[in-house]
Amino acid sequence: MPIVFLLSIALQIACAVHVVRSGRPLYWIWLILIGSYLAVAVYLLVAIIPDLRHDPRGRKAASKALQALDPQRRKRELQNQLQLSNTVDNRRRLADESLKLGDYENARELYQGLLTGMYASEPGFMLGLAHAQAGLGDFAATRSTLDALIKANPGYKSSEGHLLYARSLEELGEFEAALDEYRVLADSYPGEEGRYRYATLLARRQRDAEARAVLESLLNRAKLMPVYYRRKEQSWLKAARSELARLGQS
Structure with missing residues (x-):
């Protein structure tokens, strides 16, 4: 059986299931069965895509798909936001994203830049800096940063920070x-x-x-x-x- 025919059947079944689950008129099923690929394309445009845009789960899935296709996309967006508005929150978000992507050098610079003034001992920024230092293989600096974090914030608790400290000692x-x-x-x-x-x-x-x-x-x-x-x-x-x-x- 040709693969094109099998794909058509699979798409038609998927769309028919969506018709039933979304409560749309059942005549859509007949149109989909008769119209094959053309009907599937029309149904996708007028029903499925609008549903995904208004469904939090759909938006999340689409966001994950875009991230998988272009991992740097979010970072570029944050860099543009930072150029427009050089705020602490925008720098922190770019630092977090750089850390997530393994750009440890940039993350380290950003976190170090954040640790000034009233944020000089902010525990989240200090922990981010320690993660960036560990990513660069500088475990002596990692330990020093974590020691300073606890000294400045004796009540701060973080399982990630604790694990990072143990790794640094090792x-x-x-x-x-x-x-x-x-x-x-x-x-x-x-x-x-x-x-x-x-x-x-x-x-x-x-x-x-x-x-x-x-x-x-x-x-x-x-x-x-x-x-x-x-x-x-x-x-x-x-x-x-x-x-x-x-x-x-x-």
Whole structure:
């Protein structure tokens, strides 16, 4: 059966389902079945696209699609906004987007520029700077920034900042101190990365039995979590299985 014919059937079925779900007159189904590609194109223009424009889920899906096709699009928009209005919020948003895209040098410069005056010890900006420094491999500066953050904001709590601090200690060779931090994160971090990093550092220190116990607990715990959680954490779960296989089952 020709692929063109199969595609036509699939599109017609999809449009027919949309007709029923959206409560539109059922004569649309007959028009779609009779008109094939032409009817599908008309229905797309007059029904589906307008629905997507007014549906938050549709707008979100369209935004994700555009981001996937052009990852720099959002950054360019923010750069234009910053040229029009050089505000703290516009600089912060561009810094966040640069960090997200892995443009760590630009993110570092932007965060450093934000940390002046009344914002000199703003914890969100300091944490962003620490992430940018870590992205550049400067873990000594990362640790220094995080130490300054806590000194200036003793009540500030951030699981991401805590994990970044533990990673910095590990990268700087302060393994026992890093293990102490990871041990806390194994019970408190809202995801599997903290537990995984704790296990891998235990393995690096030739504490294989402890590492296996952490990994097995991680995987057993994940089995009890909702599907959406396992999907979100799948990269760390996969890494945990691989590391456990390397270490061998207890």
